[in-house]
Each structure stands twice: as structure tokens, then as C-alpha cells.
Amino acid sequence: MMMNNKTTAPVSSVGADEEQSIQVNTNQIISNSQQQINVEAVKSPEKSGQSGLDTISMTELYDTVYPLRTPIVDGFLYGGMYLFVGAPKVGKSFFMAQLAYHVAAGLPLWEYPVHQGTVLYLALEDDHARLQRRLFRMFGIEGSNKLHFATQAKAVNEGLELQLEAFVQKHLDARLIIIDTLQKVREASGDRSSYANDYEIVTKLKEFSDKYGICLLVVHHTRKMESDDSFDMISGTNGLLGAADGAFIMQKKKRTANTAIMDIVGRDQQDQELTVDFDRERCVWMLTKAETELWKVPPDPLLEAIAGLLTVDTPKWSGSPSELLERLPRLEIAANTLTRRLNVSVEQLYNDCNICYESKRTHNGRLTILERIDK
Known part of the structure; x- marks a missing residue:
């Protein structure tokens, strides 16, 4: 399935009765880690109707890169x-x-x-x-x-x-x-x-x-x-x-x-x-x-492998998902699965590995961009 990058508000909606806004056909770029990303959700005209619901499939959710949300104070206060x-x-x-x-x-x-x-x-x-x-x-x-x-x-x-x-x-x-x-x-x-x-x-x-x-x-x-x-x-x-x-x-x-x-x-x-x-x-x-010790997400071998790929001398990498897999030979994973895994791990990749991730479609196909940043 062709992946459309969509952007929603940085925090999930309140309650089960509130509509979820969806924006399609937009390339979401996650770049500036020091500046808060201010994004407004926009309804999809193709899926909206006067009496219809704005819906999104589970597949579309996984194929979307949502805006990066960084905490205000780690483990204490969030957006x-x-x-x-x-x-x-x-x-x-x-x-x-x-x-x-x-x-x-x-x-x-x-x-x-x-x-x-x-x-x-x-x-x-x-x-x-x-x-x-x-x-x-x-x-x-x-x-x-x-x-x-x-x-x-x-x-x-x-x-x-x-x-x-x-x-x-x-x-x-x-x-x-x-x-x-x-x-x-x-x-x-x-x-x-x-x-x-x-x-x-x-x-x-x-x-x-x-x-x-x-x-x-x-x-x-x-x-x-x-x-x-x-x-x-x-x-x-x-x-x-x-x-x-x-x-x-x-x-x-x-x-x-x-x-x-x-x-x-x-x-x-x-x-x-x-x-x-x-x-x-x-x-x-x-x-x-x-009183409560904070639970931490366990290490992810995929994210650790990507963190090892980027160094001080080579802080940025870009290429297709297939080319990325060639640089990570020990991981037995399909290219489309790799993209979805990265899509849902944007925040962990940034918070734990100091890496910004971007996925966008070009005329040559899907392009994955990884960049190591100094927070």
C-alpha cells in the first residue's frame, strides 16, 4: 500500500466522542529537535461528510509518521x-x-x-x-x-x-x-x-x-x-x-x-x-x-542497530528501506515492516538514540532519512 504521511495534533484527542482529525498527502518532516513542533490537525475532505465519520484504518496508522512529541520534563511533565x-x-x-x-x-x-x-x-x-x-x-x-x-x-x-x-x-x-x-x-x-x-x-x-x-x-x-x-x-x-x-x-x-x-x-x-x-x-x-520507580521501554535491537550505523563522523544517512536493510544484515525483517517499525518508534528513536527520522515518497520510491543530532 502506498504510504501517505499524515499529521495530527501532537496529543491524542480527549474522550471517545471527539472526532479524530486526519490530513492526507502531506510529507511530515521531523527535524528541529530544539523547537517545539506546532501542528494543527486538518480534516480530510475525501473522508468527511456532513453525516459521516473521519476514519483511519489500522494499516494507515502504521504507515504514517506522526509529529515528534518531546517531554517538557522527562518522566514528569508532557505536552x-x-x-x-x-x-x-x-x-x-x-x-x-x-x-x-x-x-x-x-x-x-x-x-x-x-x-x-x-x-x-x-x-x-x-x-x-x-x-x-x-x-x-x-x-x-x-x-x-x-x-x-x-x-x-x-x-x-x-x-x-x-x-x-x-x-x-x-x-x-x-x-x-x-x-x-x-x-x-x-x-x-x-x-x-x-x-x-x-x-x-x-x-x-x-x-x-x-x-x-x-x-x-x-x-x-x-x-x-x-x-x-x-x-x-x-x-x-x-x-x-x-x-x-x-x-x-x-x-x-x-x-x-x-x-x-x-x-x-x-x-x-x-x-x-x-x-x-x-x-x-x-x-x-x-x-x-x-514512591513509584519509572518503567522504561526495554532496548529495541532495531533501534540499537540504527544508532550504531550513525557516528560522529557519519551523522546522517539516507536511502531506501531496502538499502537500509543491507546496512543492517543481522536483522531478519522485511522492508515494509522496517518502515512501519520506524514510523511507530519516532519518539523512542529520538529520546533514546538522539536520532531524527523522516520517511517520504520521491519519484524514485520511498526515501528514509536518519540524522544524529546533539540535543
């Missing part, structure tokens, strides 16, 4: 729309500033590697003077031109998306936008506590994060009622968590305690429970214990 929830004055804003600074500066967050990029922090419950004092206490005089702040923004449905859109179009390497807090960008509505309203507002924010391939992290409060499941303590209805890609819950046993538990759940990462301590002198959170 998509996430909630960060905690009781008032528990230390959420200090951690938001800490996370924003580390991503903007490209500094590891605890033991987690960070992929550097521009960050926008909507500190909607602060003013510039308070931000200045807080950041100086946390990080000293070392600043970052990649970390931007705003203390005022419009509400969802009242122009927030246009404001965020203008920012990411100006800063093409934007990776993270923090909204502190959700309540500040809710539109005024008498029915704003309904499941439908909660689901709608998070869905709109998620659509924006999917469209531009970034992480949108929204700060929210817990409810006063206790629950055995920490995620049941998110203020509002289940529509908030149901529409989001994941959530972080920060809790203290005592408000005066320095220790907090951070529970993490999401579509693109494993569930985790972290124990963090607050350094009151520097006003930063320190990781003291990770």
Missing part, C-alpha cells in the same frame, strides 16, 4: 493540558515559579532532565513587585529571557486563546504555559459549576495545547471535603479531570508542615507519588522520595 491542584497557600505558586524557571533555563528539575524552551507564566493572583521579590529569593539575580510573566489576562471565551496564540506565534520555541489560577480565567456564568461547563472549559484549553504542541498547566484548588482518593478532592465536578490529560495533586498532612505529597496521574506518564520538602530559606521544593 497537553494538566491541572495542578492543592489547597490554598500550600505552596503551589512557589512550585510553579520553580518549574517555570527550570524549563526556561534548561536546568534539571530534581533528578528529571528538562527540555529547554520559552515559558509563559500567567501569575493572575500576583503583581510585578511580589513576583520580583519571590523570584529573587528563589533564584537570586540570575534571570532568563525565556521566562515571561503576565499578571492580567482575559477569560476563556473572552479572548484568552487569542492572547496565548499571539504569544506562541511570537515565541516559536514556547513549551510551557502556566495559568495561575483556573478561577481567574473562568467566564462569568451562573452554571459554571456544572459538569458540562467544567468539561467545556478544560476541553477548550486542551484544544489549544494540542493545536500548538505545548504543555498548558492550570493551577486549581482542592475542595474542603476529604476523600480516600486524592483526585476526588479537585474542586468542581469530575468534568475537569475527565477532559484534562492529567493532574498533579499537592497535599500536606498539616498546613504548617514542610513536607507535602505530590500525586501524579496522566495519559502519557506513569502514576507517581512524590514526597517533597519545602526549603523555607530558598522557597523551593526539594524531592526526598519517589
Whole structure:
């Protein structure tokens, strides 16, 4: 079957009822590893109808190279729309500033590697003077031109998306936008506590994060009622968590305690429970214990063989799938199977082997391009 490269939004759609957008007859090129790839899904006119569904076959899925999605913080935070929830004055804003600074500066967050990029922090419950004092206490005089702040923004449905859109179009390497807090960008509505309203507002924010391939992290409060499941303590209805890609819950046993538990759940990462301590002198959170050890994808002989093919002296290779197989004689695999294996391993090839992969059709047939990059 002739392979058509299609491009979809960088993160999978929310829920089973949302349509999946498909774009055909496009060569998707995955090249710049340092710049976030901002892609908008486009419906296929050939498969769409007023009463029809946009569908894609399993074969087409395997024959497609989808855009590369790199984490924001490896093993901790990924592209998509996430909630960060905690009781008032528990230390959420200090951690938001800490996370924003580390991503903007490209500094590891605890033991987690960070992929550097521009960050926008909507500190909607602060003013510039308070931000200045807080950041100086946390990080000293070392600043970052990649970390931007705003203390005022419009509400969802009242122009927030246009404001965020203008920012990411100006800063093409934007990776993270923090909204502190959700309540500040809710539109005024008498029915704003309904499941439908909660689901709608998070869905709109998620659509924006999917469209531009970034992480949108929204700060929210817990409810006063206790629950055995920490995620049941998110203020509002289940529509908030149901529409989001994941959530972080920060809790203290005592408000005066320095220790907090951070529970993490999401579509693109494993569930985790972290124990963090607050350094009151520097006003930063320190990781003291990770309850869940991250599971890692086992080594893939195919990817290891390709990694061995590219060296410092020969960082790039291009040719047909058959020619690639000739360079990998120990692998008993068909050419079309090789292409599909590489198509579905784009992220692992990049994250584990530092190799960018591109597959496109030319007048001479299928062309495979592999390039070793320095992240």
C-alpha cells in the first residue's frame, strides 16, 4: 500500500466522542529537535461528510509518521493540558515559579532532565513587585529571557486563546504555559459549576495545547471535603479531570508542615507519588522520595542497530528501506515492516538514540532519512 504521511495534533484527542482529525498527502518532516513542533490537525475532505465519520484504518496508522512529541520534563511533565491542584497557600505558586524557571533555563528539575524552551507564566493572583521579590529569593539575580510573566489576562471565551496564540506565534520555541489560577480565567456564568461547563472549559484549553504542541498547566484548588482518593478532592465536578490529560495533586498532612505529597496521574506518564520538602530559606521544593520507580521501554535491537550505523563522523544517512536493510544484515525483517517499525518508534528513536527520522515518497520510491543530532 502506498504510504501517505499524515499529521495530527501532537496529543491524542480527549474522550471517545471527539472526532479524530486526519490530513492526507502531506510529507511530515521531523527535524528541529530544539523547537517545539506546532501542528494543527486538518480534516480530510475525501473522508468527511456532513453525516459521516473521519476514519483511519489500522494499516494507515502504521504507515504514517506522526509529529515528534518531546517531554517538557522527562518522566514528569508532557505536552497537553494538566491541572495542578492543592489547597490554598500550600505552596503551589512557589512550585510553579520553580518549574517555570527550570524549563526556561534548561536546568534539571530534581533528578528529571528538562527540555529547554520559552515559558509563559500567567501569575493572575500576583503583581510585578511580589513576583520580583519571590523570584529573587528563589533564584537570586540570575534571570532568563525565556521566562515571561503576565499578571492580567482575559477569560476563556473572552479572548484568552487569542492572547496565548499571539504569544506562541511570537515565541516559536514556547513549551510551557502556566495559568495561575483556573478561577481567574473562568467566564462569568451562573452554571459554571456544572459538569458540562467544567468539561467545556478544560476541553477548550486542551484544544489549544494540542493545536500548538505545548504543555498548558492550570493551577486549581482542592475542595474542603476529604476523600480516600486524592483526585476526588479537585474542586468542581469530575468534568475537569475527565477532559484534562492529567493532574498533579499537592497535599500536606498539616498546613504548617514542610513536607507535602505530590500525586501524579496522566495519559502519557506513569502514576507517581512524590514526597517533597519545602526549603523555607530558598522557597523551593526539594524531592526526598519517589514512591513509584519509572518503567522504561526495554532496548529495541532495531533501534540499537540504527544508532550504531550513525557516528560522529557519519551523522546522517539516507536511502531506501531496502538499502537500509543491507546496512543492517543481522536483522531478519522485511522492508515494509522496517518502515512501519520506524514510523511507530519516532519518539523512542529520538529520546533514546538522539536520532531524527523522516520517511517520504520521491519519484524514485520511498526515501528514509536518519540524522544524529546533539540535543
